Amino acid sequence: MLTDRRELESKLANSIKTIKRKKNVVNDIKEELMNKYDIAGGSISTWFRSPEDSLPELDLREFYLINEQVYLKTGNLELIPEDHFTEVEIKEARKYSAEVKRDKIDFPITLTNATVVGNAAYSVPMSVQTIDALMSNGLLTYDFELQREAKFIRGRDNSIRKKPTLIKKNVDEIEEHLFQGTLVPSVLVYNCMTRSSDTGNEIIFDATKGELTITSGTEMAIVDGFHRTMGAVRAVQRQPDINFNFIVLITNYSTKQAQQYQAQLGKASEVSKVRIQELEANRHSDGVVRQLREESDLKGLISQTNRIHHLNKELVSYNVLADTIDEQFHMNNKAESMDVGDYLVDFFNILLGAYSNEFLENPVECKKTSLMCDNNMFVGYIVLARRMFEMEIKPKELRKVIKDIDFSKENNLWKEIGVLETDGNLNSNTNKLRKNIADYFETIDLGELVK
Known part of the structure; x- marks a missing residue:
């Protein structure tokens, strides 16, 4: 190279960060590299997801090609290829074709014999060959935020990089058990990150066929089972036709949700057909309520049933929240439901924080003289939230309305x-009661709150 590679890596990583959320630009780059140079789409996604970690690992030819594409899309003069690469390096890069000996795959992919095991959680058998293909194509990655285990190494270029903590002895044992046929069946947990898909829905589940499709652009990471996954990859590389299936729990959570539920997800089991039907019928509003349950000050205050249990200081029933959110917010995919969920988390945190005595400290006393804490009044709060959301009014402004x-x-x-x-x-x-509350909150003048 004509310049220091490490410096160019830093400049390229910064440019990648400026375009990584621009789906059209990223897809154009993917298409160019996939069609011309046979580079797997999953690998390219990994480069965009964590450029600081990925770029130092690239073959010089791959490094040139991604730099060239980002330069063409951004016009960043710091990335002009001819300023950094020799003529020979450029010529070699242009002739490059990624040779992947194992299966070339990319999302979307469809997995069979899938079942529902919980809200946004599915169980599916997965062969070690499929696991190997996911890893080798960059479709399944190690997420440091989920694993929280990393070691730092110094590269040949003197840079410091994070590496997964891998206990070689454990991987060797798993590989050997696979060959001996003595590996005990266990559950791996992989998470499809919310808001990562090109389509808005990372997972599409067909209950009638038992098929689970992971959609284009989805970022899937290992939550639990890194050593077993690597053992499977090693085994397939050693003996491609080895026969073993893992049970994989595939979730569709945010990073925070995946961290919170890591332990209990690993223990998930199949549920009854009646419960499956209920879960299959999940609306986007059910996911929003789950987000409120996990991330907002309503945690522990939402009844599991249609009735409020005062001993538990419950404030609102599940059906009031889910049904009203479903009626008020028009959500077409998981990404949109997460946006609504984020807004409602802030909305209710501010509401409960501003009136903590009524909602959190003395709700039973409050209900004797006031309607503020009544279960049905949450219909009105959600109507108000929907109107503010549509008018792009920040949640903090609701205090001006409530007072x-x-x-x-x-x-x-x-x-x-x-x-x-x-x-x-x-x-x-009850139906008239809730309609009357909704109608009242529809009439509240929000004009002064609009920017």
């Missing part, structure tokens, strides 16, 4: 609009 509402049961407004009956009790017709 002007008199939630006291003595407020005649609630009787006038049919929330309370004349005797002061809640309207016995």
